[in-house]
Amino acid sequence: MGVKCQLLLNNEGCSLYKTGGEVTGTVNYLVDKPTEFCGATVSLIGTGYCRWQEGSSKNRRTYVGTETYVEQHIDILQLKDHEITQIEPGSYQCPFQFLLPEDAPSTHSDETGSITYKIKVVFKKPGFIKSSAKFSTTIQVYSNPQPTLPEPLIAGFRKEFLFSSKNKFVNIKGEVEKTFINAGEDIMLTVTIQKETGIPITGIRTELVNLMTYTAECNAQHINPTIVNGTTREYSGITEKSETTFRYIIPSFPHLFSIQNSKVIAKEYKARVTVRFPFPHINASLDLPVILNMLDCEIKTGEPSTDQLSTHDLPPSYWQVMNEDINKSDDEEYDGEKKNDYYEPQSSKS
Incomplete structure (x- = not known):
């Protein structure tokens, strides 16, 4: 089309932008021959997208969810409706300033979905x-999550056993002192186990679980729980009837963060x-939610960012991503059964 672009971002050497902050910079564009345009815009667009499939062959169904978090535009050429202007060869500049919403979610990308923010420049030719x-x-x-959980948070349930006489059970109660955690800090978990059965507890395991939930436009959901690498700890079991309280430490890592507002x-x-119980009994798992806040989110890059923009070597645009075939990940580390509501004790049998 005879136009090339370069984008200069005034991000003060930081690789991340915080929600509620400004995104400023300059569009430098070069016209190599006299060219007529009927419009030109620079835009900030933030979108969320997820896609997965369920079923097989003829019964396979595809679920898609989309959402827009921010869409702001600046008119580069300042033309009136239906106006056409000819731009002579030369180099031109257009400064821009956008404001990220306070409640926009953090950037994210995986095989099932993404939250992306892009600066787009469009030149229209009549x-x-x-x-x-x-x-x-x-x-x-990056968006700082909000503390939405009570502190401390207590949950529990009763594990009962089939083919056993009455009053043969294990009560499990967990307590998290802090539910709003700065990523990299340890999570302090207190567990009380009341064992009223001769069935031995063969072991106790603690770990941090990452739970991704994707929601389609039809409100169908795809839930993908995985164990965070490096957080699993194994402890010895209990053989005698007793009531015992343990204090466990579950590590977190600086790069982890929760995503809200999407x-x-x-x-x-x-x-x-x-x-854990011996076969044929089913293990019992108790989950207590926590919110992870990433503190060290402004990673210095040393120099202001200068991004060369071309139509060949770029991340795909949003409307292109919407047509891509994104496959569901089969890598799932998930063990045990969910047997509790976080705030209401329940019983389970095996």
Whole structure:
């Protein structure tokens, strides 16, 4: 089309933008020959997207969810409706300033969904068949989650056993002192086990679970729990009838963070304790939710960012991503059964 673009971001050497903050910079564009345009815009667009499939062959169904968090535009050429202007060869600049919403969710990307923020530049050329030159670059956005859980948080349930006489059970109660955790800090978990059965507890395991929830436009959900690598700890079991209280430490890592304020993607964390029994009895797991806040989110890059924009070597635009075939991940580390509501004790049998 005879136009090339370069984007200069005034991000003060930081690779992440915080929600509620400004995104500023300059669009530098070069026109190599006299060219007519009927419009040109620079935009900040933030979108959420998820896609997964269920079933097989003829019964396979595809679920899709989309959401827009921010969409702001600046008119580069300042033209009136239906106005056409000819731009002579040369180099031009257009400064821009956008404001990220306070409640926008953090950037995220995996095989099932993504939350992306892009700066897009579009030049429109007049004609019977209108053509456009489109350029885009992705920026990384981080949002501090809000403390929405009570402190301390207590949950528990009763594990009962089939083919046993009355009063043969194990009560499991868990307590998390702090539910709003700065990523990298340890999670303090207190577990009380009341054992009123001769069936031995063969072991106790603690770990941190990452729970991803994707929601389609039809409100169908795809839930993907995985164990956070490096957080699993194994402890000895209990053979005698007793009531014992343990204090466990579950580690977290600085790069972990919860995602809130998105209708299509939620990223949560659970402190899990699993009480193990011999076969044929089913293990019992108790999950207590925590919120992880990433503190060290402004990673210095040393120099202001200068992104070369081209239509060939770029991340795909949003409307292109919407048509991609994104496959569901089969890598799932999930063990034990969920047998409790977080705030209401329940019983389970095996």
